[in-house]
Amino acid sequence: MMKERTLHHDLDAREMTRLRAFQCIREAGQISRTDIAKALNSSPATVTSACGALLEAGLIRDVEAERTDATQRGRPRVMLEVNGEALAVAGIKVARHAIHVTVVDFKGVEIGSHLSPLAASCMPAEALVMAVRQALDDACEKLGLSLDAVAGVALGLPGFINGETGFMHWSSSVRERNVDFMPLFARHLPCPAFLENDANLVAKAEQFFGAGRGLRNFLVVTIEHGVGMGIVQDGQLYRGERGCGAEFGHMKVQFEGAVCQCGQRGCLEAYVGDYALIRDASVGRQGDAYKSLTDILDAARAGDRLSGEVLERASKVLGVALASLVNLFDPEHIVIARLRPRFDEAHTQAMLDALKRNTVQVDAPLPGITVRNLDQKMWARGAAAHGIERVSILKIRARGDQDAA
Ligand SMILES: [Zn+2]
Structure with a gap:
């Protein structure tokens, strides 16, 4: 169960290698197994096995490298890339008077976005989560996307937030103090959801797409x-x-x-x-x-x-x-x-x-x-980037549990 487990910390060594390989592929765009092994300072056998698990989980796929030299002969080089269409993730930022939703595919390519007005700038936590659900439903409807296609939601709020556990100590957007958002997410959202401090999400966005x-x-x-x-x-x-x-x-x-x-x-x-x-x-x-x-x-x-x-x-x-x-x-x-x-x-x-x-x-x-x-979209894009990372951890862990069974 997600509730008591923090996300990164309970991956075993094999799952951690899978996660690092996945991140390496995501950052590179397309990369060969040999280059992943070099980047991770890992043996080719370990990388091949990690990539095998990621392929089976549908998170990545094989592609033939584009030839840079027309006279090249022999077999085309097989590269790996993130399976973009595999999953969609929603990044959501709660601002003072609006909820911004950005839906991306698993590569981080934007599918579309939606803006819902928010009645009040400070709300009870449960009412806020219900407003987030409404905004997500509206976004999916506008984008012609089934709710089932959304594999994860990452929500950014201002304030003192433990992004590892989903616990909010204080936020200027929430009426109560000390709220565990995980049970509220489980009650109102259709897929795994993650809470994060909104400035951390902008840092994620800069790391994925910007000056970082x-x-x-x-x-x-x-x-x-x-x-x-x-x-x-x-x-x-x-x-x-x-x-x-x-x-x-x-x-x-x-x-x-x-x-x-x-x-x-x-x-x-x-x-x-x-x-x-x-x-x-x-x-x-x-x-x-x-x-x-x-x-x-x-x-x-x-x-x-x-x-x-x-x-x-x-x-x-x-x-x-x-x-x-x-x-x-x-x-x-x-x-x-x-x-x-x-x-x-x-x-x-x-x-x-x-x-x-x-x-x-x-x-x-x-x-x-x-x-x-x-621009407001940067927060939501950062949230989406964060969501991709979190969903990939969940998928990798589910895969690990399957292997162990
Ligand atoms: Zn202060």
Whole structure:
């Protein structure tokens, strides 16, 4: 049963080899058994046996390599690739006012996506899972896909979430604290489902499709209503012992400072999250508070002094906090992904200047930095990538149990 078992940790050595071979094939696109053995530093016999199990489970297939040289003779080289059509996986991101569903095939190629409005930005956990089910049903109907074709669902939520066990300690989207989502998933969803912190999913998306491809150590910082982070170390997501590490947004930047949505004071998020900017820029406006970040940007451009100052201070605070990340992790690369209207170049520059000024000085270049606008689909694509990984683990384990029986 999935409930008590965490996913990675109970694979035996043989299953782990199968998983690593599968990941190797997925990353390569097409690869020969010999090259897998080289990449995994494993014997050809071990790889052949692992691939045999993956072929039987239908997760991969043999293909003839395309000839690069027309004069080549002899037998075509047999390569392996992920069996894309074998399974579909849904990646789902719960945002404040919407549920985004992206359905991909097993190669990660998008089949289609769907957006469902969400009645409230904070709901009881069970009502939220039922809304997710409705969004999944609607997505399948729109895409002309049978619900049976969906082999797994990965759900991204903001907050303190143990992605290994599906336990949510706290989320700004959920009314209760301390919810085990696994029984709710079992009750309302038609297939295996996995819960993950949403910033971790953006890190997955960067690793699969974006600036993190091929990198072993990188950080992804997401900035929207709140601030999140995903840490990839040695190619794996780093989660911490309780599964709630990487809470960059709740790093304290001010002793007994502004109240954060987590209930504590002085968190980074309470200075740079959307809600913090709206709060600070609306001081003195009484009944005429700003509704969104776009309003504040417009006001700043129109010469409103307070809006301009709030944006500039937030950019500097963020830059200093990012410098602390560089000082702590010394990553290869940092992706700063903002789900917000485009900032003026001056704000981005203020952030980067503060970052550079506060990074420990050594005679080596700073890590690469990508600043991008985060489109909502990136979260859902990351969720789908995560779902592919999780479903492949389940299939590999089911195969292992069959072998043992
Ligand atoms: Zn906080």
